[in-house]
Amino acid sequence: MQSVSGTPVKNNNCNNEEALLFDFIQTLSPIKPVKPICVTQMVTSLAFDSLPSVFTSPQLISKHRIPTGHSVLDSLPQQEITYENLRTVVHSDESMSCEEHQFEAPRITESEIDRLYGQSSIGTAAVSRHIILPTVSEDHEQFESPGVKSGVEPKKELFRWECRNSLLDGNDMFVFNSPDGAEILMSLASRSPDWNQTFFNSLTPRFLQNEVGKGRVVAQMNPYQQHTLLDSSSLIECMDNVSTAGDHPSVRYPEDYVAMSMEQDFPNKPIPGHHHGLRRCLEYETAERAASDFMQLAAGCHLRDDTSLRGIAPEIGFHLDAAAMSPNKHKCEHLSAETRCSTMRISPVSLELPEYVHMPPHAPFMSDVSKEGLLLVEDDSPAYGNFNGEELNESSLQRKRHKGENSGEKGACKRCNCKKSKCLKLYCECFAAGVFCTDPCTCQQCLNKPIHCNIVIETRKQIESRNPIAFAPKVIRDSSSQDDNEVESSKTPTSARHKKGCNCKRSGCSKKYCECYQSGVGCSFNCRCEGCKNSFGRKDGSFGSSDTVTDSTSQAAEEHNKKHAKKGVHPTYPRTSSCLSPFPQATFMSISKRPRSSSLVMPTTLDQTNRLLGKLYFPGSWSKLENHPFTKSAEDEVPRILRNCTNTPNYGLKTSSPNSKRVSPPNKGKDGCFVLTAEARSGRRMMLKSIPSFPSL
DNA sequence: GAGTTTGAAACT
DNA sequence: CAGTTTCAAACTC
Numbered sequence: 001m002q003s004v005s006g007t008p009v010k011n012n013n014c015n016n017e018e019a020l021l022f023d024f025i026q027t028l029s030p031i032k033p034v035k036p037i038c039v040t041q042m043v044t045s046l047a048f049d050s051l052p053s054v055f056t057s058p059q060l061i062s063k064h065r066i067p068t069g070h071s072v073l074d075s076l077p078q079q080e081i082t083y084e085n086l087r088t089v090v091h092s093d094e095s096m097s098c099e100e101h102q103f104e105a106p107r108i109t110e111s112e113i114d115r116l117y118g119q120s121s122i123g124t125a126a127v128s129r130h131i132i133l134p135t136v137s138e139d140h141e142q143f144e145s146p147g148v149k150s151g152v153e154p155k156k157e158l159f160r161w162e163c164r165n166s167l168l169d170g171n172d173m174f175v176f177n178s179p180d181g182a183e184i185l186m187s188l189a190s191r192s193p194d195w196n197q198t199f200f201n202s203l204t205p206r207f208l209q210n211e212v213g214k215g216r217v218v219a220q221m222n223p224y225q226q227h228t229l230l231d232s233s234s235l236i237e238c239m240d241n242v243s244t245a246g247d248h249p250s251v252r253y254p255e256d257y258v259a260m261s262m263e264q265d266f267p268n269k270p271i272p273g274h275h276h277g278l279r280r281c282l283e284y285e286t287a288e289r290a291a292s293d294f295m296q297l298a299a300g301c302h303l304r305d306d307t308s309l310r311g312i313a314p315e316i317g318f319h320l321d322a323a324a325m326s327p328n329k330h331k332c333e334h335l336s337a338e339t340r341c342s343t344m345r346i347s348p349v350s351l352e353l354p355e356y357v358h359m360p361p362h363a364p365f366m367s368d369v370s371k372e373g374l375l376l377v378e379d380d381s382p383a384y385g386n387f388n389g390e391e392l393n394e395s396s397l398q399r400k401r402h403k404g405e406n407s408g409e410k411g412a413c414k415r416c417n418c419k420k421s422k423c424l425k426l427y428c429e430c431f432a433a434g435v436f437c438t439d440p441c442t443c444q445q446c447l448n449k450p451i452h453c454n455i456v457i458e459t460r461k462q463i464e465s466r467n468p469i470a471f472a473p474k475v476i477r478d479s480s481s482q483d484d485n486e487v488e489s490s491k492t493p494t495s496a497r498h499k500k501g502c503n504c505k506r507s508g509c510s511k512k513y514c515e516c517y518q519s520g521v522g523c524s525f526n527c528r529c530e531g532c533k534n535s536f537g538r539k540d541g542s543f544g545s546s547d548t549v550t551d552s553t554s555q556a557a558e559e560h561n562k563k564h565a566k567k568g569v570h571p572t573y574p575r576t577s578s579c580l581s582p583f584p585q586a587t588f589m590s591i592s593k594r595p596r597s598s599s600l601v602m603p604t605t606l607d608q609t610n611r612l613l614g615k616l617y618f619p620g621s622w623s624k625l626e627n628h629p630f631t632k633s634a635e636d637e638v639p640r641i642l643r644n645c646t647n648t649p650n651y652g653l654k655t656s657s658p659n660s661k662r663v664s665p666p667n668k669g670k671d672g673c674f675v676l677t678a679e680a681r682s683g684r685r686m687m688l689k690s691i692p693s694f695p696s697l
Numbered sequence: 698g699a700g701t702t703t704g705a706a707a708c709t
Numbered sequence: 710c711a712g713t714t715t716c717a718a719a720c721t722c
Contacts, residue, residue, distance in 0.1 A: 124700085156704085356719085380711055416717080416718090417717070417718080418716080418717065419716085419717080419719085420715080420716065421706095421715090421716065423719080425706070425707075425715095425716080425717095426705080426707085427705080427706060427715085427716050427719085428705055428716095428717080429706085429718080444713090463706095466707090467706095472705095500705095502704080502705090503703070503705075504703080505704075506702080506703065506704085507702090507704080507719095508701065511720075512718080512719055512720085513702080513703045513704055513705095513718080513719060513720070514704080515701095515705075516703085518718095518719090669698065
């Protein structure tokens with residue numbers, strides 16, 4: 001086995017490592033172990049990637065380069081962590097022995113940690129890092145690290161190693177394999193007041209109060225997916241639901257780490273429909289979608305020091321590579337065999353990005369990316385004139401012409417065209433939908449990008465302070481119109497209506513000026529429209545409510561689809577006449593101060609959501625919608641961030657009301673209402689209101 | 698593609 | 710909370 005530099009790596013310092021690691025733990029954790037604890041790859045698991053390269057990837061430090069006892073800070077800056085280095089290691093034989101992954105576990109002193117924090121740039125914007133902390137086991141006397149006789153399969157260890165080296169995925173995620181990991185991080189946090197307050201203000205209380213001791217903590221945060229904490233049982237359950245939901249290709253990157261975590265912690269727990277360790281994030285519906293994610297991830301990378309890029313770039317590259325190479329973009333299972341060993345592999349040649357995907361040549365991180373052969377950079381690319389504020393050009397205009405082709409896709413960029421709002425107002429469709437603007441957008445002076453995520457966060461907070469439901473789905477389903485039996489029989493379509501109602505004066509609610517019509521729902525008593533002629537249902541009930549079947553609405557839907565078909569827009573409304581209501585809208589809506597939660601276990605279709613919710617939160621009701629002919633459309637109407645919100649099983653769903661008064665426990669009430677909750681960053685409960693029957697908003 | 702219309706969002 | 714302004718999408722030509 002060769003080390004990164006080709007020098008043989010030996011494993012002969014386990015005891016020393018153990019002592020060092022234990023010392024390290026003692027310096028960090030305020031909780032002293034009752035008995036000496038064994039730490040699984042303690043130091044090597046600390047992947048504080050955004051910190052100076054000291055923490056970037058200690059695994060890459062081979063012993064011959066870092067003499068025992070040598071300062072990490074002194075050594076790592078000279079240790080260039082490049083893609084090639086990573087690949088050298090990762091592309092070793094999959095069946096390599098544990099010893100082959102034995103690396104130096106340099107001692108990290110407390111002063112060095114403090115120094116690191118002092119140097120850290122994470123005080124700006126949102127925290128963006130991915131840390132996997134190790135298991136701290138009191139049950140074993142030996143490390144479970146590679147090279148130690150622990151009975152752990154090499155493959156598993158390799159996977160662990162890979163996980164730790166997948167430093168960033170652009171979602172700010174912390175994965176702790178044990179409560180001790182959370183404790184460690186908390187200890188670190190307590191020692192570093194400079195640590196990003198945005199992050200710890202939200203996570204710290206949860207770590208301390210709710211999650212530590214449960215066994216597993218997963219946290220994630222970014223402007224739109226702020227954080228999620230799940231315990232292991234929830235992870236398993238969610239994964240089961242998601243994985244068995246059928247052929248849903250667009251499992252996105254956040255789930256990747258769920259899958260990895262599953263692999264790590266529950267090696268005997270099969271993930272239905274997937275190979276062990278399959279990185280489900282590799283599955284994208286389209287290259288465009290993957291590219292969109294890539295853009296966001298890459299932009300997020302800009303927040304970090306360029307050290308982190310070395311971790312993220314290969315990861316992203318692999319994602320895109322996978323998407324591009326897959327003969328069947330809906331199924332990338334053929335990748336699974338390689339995945340465990342090839343996380344870092346990229347293939348620039350096969351990288352097939354949509355034409356509009358060009359990285360901004362001025363982006364600081366691009367130089368690194370290009371050095372790694374990851375991305376295709378065109379310095380004079382006219383297609384990226386919009387990245388930094390920027391002017392419309394022919395390319396953007398071309399994109400504008402294609403606006404709508406995928407804008408209706410769930411979670412997809414809406415391809416806005418904002419000129420003055422900086423995409424930080426609800427005028428902006430992207431912002432309102434809870435997605436970052438990406439290259440297809442033709443907006444100007446856009447700030448709705450990951451690189452401005454701190455601004456995005458603050459703006460969203462401001463808007464939500466004015467209107468707690470500002471980012472809630474515009475269309476809500478009338479859950480009161482059905483009970484479990486009705487849903488079960490699927491004979492009664494779900495009714496839906498606009499949450500606020502329209503205020504149309506001239507359009508007669510028959511054009512897309514009308515939000516009700518645009519959403520494919522009839523006007524309701526909430527509407528203040530004049531001369532309503534909404535073909536999906538008039539305010540006066542001419543067509544009845546949208547929970548009755550009429551030919552008129554079906555016809556309207558057909559007409560609507562025809563219109564959009566001409567524009568290359570995916571049909572939004574149902575073609576079937578079996579149901580009048582186009583959208584079985586989400587039964588839930590967010591009124592939380594912080595409604596965004598993670599998509600760690602993100603069902604990307606309503607089908608998945610239904611299964612998940614039906615099982616976890618809405619027993620007997622939601623899941624029965626999964627076969628609804630309009631579920632896909634409905635799903636599209638649910639903002640991504642709110643769909644994500646449905647993925648926070650253990651804590652994310654609580655009873656709330658718009659006026660922030662707790663109204664009921666997190667379950668289904670007698671009136672059939674479901675209530676969701678979110679928790680404020682400050683820890684106080686924020687209210688989410690169930691939707692009993694078109695509540696007055 | 699430019700200009701107009703429209704109504705939501707934002708502002709006062 | 711009502712009136713006004715701003716804004717961007719939808720629409721028309």
